[in-house]
Amino acid sequence: IFAAGMATKGFKPFCAIYSTFLQRAFDPIVHDVCLQNLPVVFCMDRGGLSSDDGPTHHGLFDISTLRSLPNIVHMVPKDEDELADMMFTAMLHDGPVAIRYPRGAGPGVPVKAQPVALEIGVAEVIQDGQDVAIFGLGAMLPEAVRLAAMLRREGFSAAVVNPRFAKPIDRRCVAQYARRCGLLVTLEDHVLAGGFGSAVLETLSELELDVPVVRIGWPDRFIEHGKLEQLRQKYGLTAEAALEKARPHLAAMESSRMALR
DSSP states (O other): OHHHHHHHTTOOOEEEEEHHHHGGGHHHIIIIIITTTOOOEEEEETBBOOTTTOTTTOBOSHHHHHTTSTTOEEEOOSSHHHHHHHHHHHHHOSSOEEEEOOSSOOOOOOOOSSOOOOOTTOOEEEEOOSSEEEEEOGGGHHHHHHHHHHHHHTTOOEEEEEOOEEESOOHHHHHHHHHHOSEEEEEEEEESTTSHHHHHHHHHHHHTOOOOEEEEEEOSSOOOSOOHHHHHHHHTOSHHHHHHHHHHHHHHHHHHHHHHO
């Protein structure tokens, strides 16, 4: 509420807060920030599984809670440099913004001396492909790259997309790959219910595009305390788990190929 008040007086407040702690302010986010379309930026640390902190600190619900709200832009960076770009983009944007980023060290990417503004709602294509399109949101992008390499070894061409935005989703990018590929895969460090994968499914429904989607994310339960890699292995947030989940669809694609020969 204090940040919203500052915004009404011409300031652009950056409100730094854990994703889980922001949950306690849902009503002020709706009525004091989004309803008035005020330029408040929520910088959400511990967006995703917060290793060794346990269920009180895992930030696994912010996409589903925030993307339902009008006016808000929700961004998810893949690395330190893109985080700087998103902070700069948020500073220029005239409206509410949320940026989620995980706990701990980033991948170690050099940060540009001068950040650049990103086009709102436009994803970044890391590599193109024809058979499968993999959307790796934020910290899950490395798993998307690994999955693409696994698919390539099995004879499938895979695109890798850095979505950047949980809201607004890049409808043009989703539509492009839905019309071209036989399978879409989404990976996110967030619960599956109402998350980025759900946004992709909603987009496909609105566009009346029929393509299977494999969604990788956290299940509908509170996740216990533990090491990040161990919990990802346990709950299937890995490239290997995604590949196994995709196998029935890959088999169907291979059968179609054989029928055309």
